[in-house]
Amino acid sequence: MAESDKIIDEVVGSDYKYGFVTPIEEELAPRGLSEDTIRFISAKKQEPEWMLEWRLKAYRAWLQMKEPGWQNVRYPKIDFQDIIYYAAPKKKKEIKSLDDLDPEIRATYDKLGIPIQEQKILAGIAVDYVMDSESVFTTFREALREKGIIFCSISEAIREHEDLVRRYLGTVVPPRDNFYAALNSAVFSDGSFVYVPKGVRCPMELSTYFRINAENSGQFERTLIIADEGSYVSYLEGCTAPKRDENQLHAAVVELIALDNAEIKYSTVQNWYPGDKEGKGGIYNFVTKRGLCKGAYSKISWTQVETGSAITWKYPSCILKGDHSIGEFYSVAVTNNHQQADTGTKMIHIGKNTRSRIVSKGISAGRSQNSYRGLVQIHATAENAYNFSQCDSLLIGDKCGAHTFPYLEIKNNTGKVEHEATTSKIGEDLLFYCNQRGLSDEEAVSLIINGYCKEVFQHLPMEFMVEAQKLLSISLEGSVG
Amino acid sequence: MENIATQFKSLANSFSKESLALRKEALASFQKLGIPTTRHEEWKYTNIKARLRQEFSLLPAESRVNKAVKNYIASLPPYTYRLTFLNGVFHPELSIIPDLKGVTVCSLREAAAHTGGIVEKHFGRLVDYSQEHFAALNTAFVTDGAFIHIHKNVAVNEPIYLQYFFTATDEYAFVQTRNLVVLEEGASLSLAEDFRNASNIDVQYNHVAEMYVGNNARLDVVELQLEVSNAIGIHTLESKVNRNGRLSAATITFSSPNTGTGQSLIRNNLTARLTGEGAHAEFAGLYFGKENALIDNHVLIDHIAPNCTSNQLYKGVLSDEATGVFNGKIFVKPGAQKTNAYQSSKALLLSKGASVNSKPQLEIFADDVKCSHGAAIGQLDENALFYLMTRGVSRHEATQILTYAFAHEVVEHIQTKPIRQFLCDKLRDELHLNF
Numbered sequence: 001m002a003e004s005d006k007i008i009d010e011v012v013g014s015d016y017k018y019g020f021v022t023p024i025e026e027e028l029a030p031r032g033l034s035e036d037t038i039r040f041i042s043a044k045k046q047e048p049e050w051m052l053e054w055r056l057k058a059y060r061a062w063l064q065m066k067e068p069g070w071q072n073v074r075y076p077k078i079d080f081q082d083i084i085y086y087a088a089p090k091k092k093k094e095i096k097s098l099d100d101l102d103p104e105i106r107a108t109y110d111k112l113g114i115p116i117q118e119q120k121i122l123a124g125i126a127v128d129y130v131m132d133s134e135s136v137f138t139t140f141r142e143a144l145r146e147k148g149i150i151f152c153s154i155s156e157a158i159r160e161h162e163d164l165v166r167r168y169l170g171t172v173v174p175p176r177d178n179f180y181a182a183l184n185s186a187v188f189s190d191g192s193f194v195y196v197p198k199g200v201r202c203p204m205e206l207s208t209y210f211r212i213n214a215e216n217s218g219q220f221e222r223t224l225i226i227a228d229e230g231s232y233v234s235y236l237e238g239c240t241a242p243k244r245d246e247n248q249l250h251a252a253v254v255e256l257i258a259l260d261n262a263e264i265k266y267s268t269v270q271n272w273y274p275g276d277k278e279g280k281g282g283i284y285n286f287v288t289k290r291g292l293c294k295g296a297y298s299k300i301s302w303t304q305v306e307t308g309s310a311i312t313w314k315y316p317s318c319i320l321k322g323d324h325s326i327g328e329f330y331s332v333a334v335t336n337n338h339q340q341a342d343t344g345t346k347m348i349h350i351g352k353n354t355r356s357r358i359v360s361k362g363i364s365a366g367r368s369q370n371s372y373r374g375l376v377q378i379h380a381t382a383e384n385a386y387n388f389s390q391c392d393s394l395l396i397g398d399k400c401g402a403h404t405f406p407y408l409e410i411k412n413n414t415g416k417v418e419h420e421a422t423t424s425k426i427g428e429d430l431l432f433y434c435n436q437r438g439l440s441d442e443e444a445v446s447l448i449i450n451g452y453c454k455e456v457f458q459h460l461p462m463e464f465m466v467e468a469q470k471l472l473s474i475s476l477e478g479s480v481g
Numbered sequence: 482m483e484n485i486a487t488q489f490k491s492l493a494n495s496f497s498k499e500s501l502a503l504r505k506e507a508l509a510s511f512q513k514l515g516i517p518t519t520r521h522e523e524w525k526y527t528n529i530k531a532r533l534r535q536e537f538s539l540l541p542a543e544s545r546v547n548k549a550v551k552n553y554i555a556s557l558p559p560y561t562y563r564l565t566f567l568n569g570v571f572h573p574e575l576s577i578i579p580d581l582k583g584v585t586v587c588s589l590r591e592a593a594a595h596t597g598g599i600v601e602k603h604f605g606r607l608v609d610y611s612q613e614h615f616a617a618l619n620t621a622f623v624t625d626g627a628f629i630h631i632h633k634n635v636a637v638n639e640p641i642y643l644q645y646f647f648t649a650t651d652e653y654a655f656v657q658t659r660n661l662v663v664l665e666e667g668a669s670l671s672l673a674e675d676f677r678n679a680s681n682i683d684v685q686y687n688h689v690a691e692m693y694v695g696n697n698a699r700l701d702v703v704e705l706q707l708e709v710s711n712a713i714g715i716h717t718l719e720s721k722v723n724r725n726g727r728l729s730a731a732t733i734t735f736s737s738p739n740t741g742t743g744q745s746l747i748r749n750n751l752t753a754r755l756t757g758e759g760a761h762a763e764f765a766g767l768y769f770g771k772e773n774a775l776i777d778n779h780v781l782i783d784h785i786a787p788n789c790t791s792n793q794l795y796k797g798v799l800s801d802e803a804t805g806v807f808n809g810k811i812f813v814k815p816g817a818q819k820t821n822a823y824q825s826s827k828a829l830l831l832s833k834g835a836s837v838n839s840k841p842q843l844e845i846f847a848d849d850v851k852c853s854h855g856a857a858i859g860q861l862d863e864n865a866l867f868y869l870m871t872r873g874v875s876r877h878e879a880t881q882i883l884t885y886a887f888a889h890e891v892v893e894h895i896q897t898k899p900i901r902q903f904l905c906d907k908l909r910d911e912l913h914l915n916f
Contacts, residue, residue, distance in 0.1 A: 070522070380833075380836075393843070393845065395845065395847075395848035395850070396848065397848055398815070398816075398818070398847055398848045398849070399815075400846075400848070401844070401845060401846045402843070402845045403842070403843060403844045403845065404841075404842055404843040404844075404854075405840070405842050406839075406840065406841060406842070406856070407838070407839075407840050408837070408838065408839040408840070408856060408858060409526075409836070409837075409838045409839075410828075410830065410836055410837045410838070410839075410858045411836040412830075412833070412836075413830035413831065413832055413833055413835055413860060414860065415830070415858065415859065416857075416858070416859035416860070417856070417857065417858040417859065418855075418856075418857050418859075419839075419841065419854075419855065419856040419857070420853070420854070420855045420856075421841070421843060421853060421854050421855075422851075422852065422853040423843050423845045423850060423851075423852040423853070424850060424851050424852070425848045425849055425850070
């Protein structure tokens, strides 16, 4: 079928559209990692003594750890001494309105196609725009403050909400959790902090745009979200990154804590630079994301659309500790050219009557490798736990691979686990059906892929749904209209 | 591991000279690999290292026919063909060897000596002893086993039974059993391998089978592990299926009440490599775990050639403190287009302490394929139980009936009629059903 060959060619041929570098002056930490680097970062951030100690402890633990090698991805060894661990945009002027913003940053907004004023007015989103490691702008903070919601950079939170940070930081992802979590704990530069007080429903979607901007600066974001009893918050994280040649490491840690009756919804659209057609360059996205349903009837829901990065390696997880708590994971992972993705989730059922749901859709094209890896664990204490998982993979082209590695560990006889997975290409019969309804092959593929991902997309907030579809069409241009 | 080298030396000449180089390679490989720990991905849920006796003896154990063996053989239906092994040693006096044209059935040692190059050509060529710990150990320490060679277009109408008894009196003995089955083009055979602990101590054994299914050939295998309660048993079946060949293999494991001291542990490694177009593999497994038994099924179907199909059905019933492990992998190599593969694994947890670890995997490197798997772990349907109870059946009996229905689906898959019938009866006995 020549037409489908053409489509595959186009898919493989499409370029990364958001590749640009914003020339902003940066303050850099010296290259390499040592206790001095950590002291430098901590001093830069004017952190209290306990924070520095915490970082150093993590660093010492990291030194004892070995880089993991079990994942289904291949990449050259990372030289951890060749990374700049701190880079902050050089601006210390207080920003009151958008006009005060660096014109370069404003231009970046425009290229991203996210005019912030419009978003402010139309969508009512408070945007915590992270240009590299430092928060530069936060809107709608006053509106949030009225409700008692704290939404700020984690550095600010460490200074101003010390008790909260000290109480929860590292409780879900301990510094010793894994190699990259330890590294992050030692050197994390910035990130977001959210606290929603008891009984408050956050009136707007909280959104942060991360961009990796400085050449050779690894990003070590740290996000901490706490939803107190009976509260609700929806958090959006979206990423695009400029084009460059050298591989960049991104090792973020995200911790979510939901107390009794609280609900956290965490959505991600990830479109970092995936490397060029030969697989050169691109971001390494090695992220630890974990949520703790600490209280009874709490709920954590992860939704992710992963289209970028040379290597994506992350497992947003839920620890369902509170009785009747719920964990959800909805994911679309698209890989093209030489991209590699090893992603999935962990659902750890500890509390009684806990429920979880996993829907994962993988699409691989070009020479990419796409793996789903997930763990469903039902502990002996988790009476009447229930899990449903569905992992589907779609293959476009005969050079790519799709893999499924689910782990099901059930230690309670009242638990119920259902798991289904399928792997196939787009069926000829489906295409034929669309063709005879007057759709071209390309339109048909677009329709089918959108339909295939719909179950996940519908869990994204409105604004993200549009962006997700846009990203999908960029990643698989030619097959998506 | 010094001990291993000494043991090898004393056994080196008790099997064919031609294979000595290969056995030495396998020994070197085992010395490198050792016994796997739970850090090894394939042994993550099965702590074999903790269970095996550290200082095991690989020298052939004494193979005296005891009363248990005699009684069991007497209780068996008058099978047409049977090969009996005691602690891995062939006993012709307890065997009925088919005398058919185009059929060679004998002990592996005899075959290596008399059947020209056929053993040399096939022995140790399927198992990956450079990676597989126990296949390496077995290949290095093979002394005897069964050999079956079916010539072109010959069909054996009666099933052949391979009876393996363990009568060891030394609990440090680690018995190695082995067989080699070669089906030429168009041949067909039905085979049963039956493993039995006929001693009153805990035994440990390591069985390896290599099976070649030629073009258009058909092989049905049933592995019976019905009396292996006080045992640590490792079973490896490696097979290769050529163009339009067909392999169906079923593994039936019952852990009946344990009278020994340790934990029963059964590990099955089943592999089918589909190397010719149109090949088909059908794997089925049924396991009943009781007390503190651990039953581990590792299944791999490797789609190498295009247009092949495969199907897997695994079901487990776990009660008391039993643990089930299922690891099923469908591998589709680049170029294996038009593959159609399905896998289903289900487990029933009937008691509080029972647990199951399941890992159904797909690794796909070709696009024009249909591969899927389903896994379900849970309990019997309350509605179905309620329905039976409204008909006057006690809850206990309703549970037994539904468990029978659940398990019977696997037994139905068995192609060889007398074995299927035997297992249906066995299943009813096990569940105390009398219909």
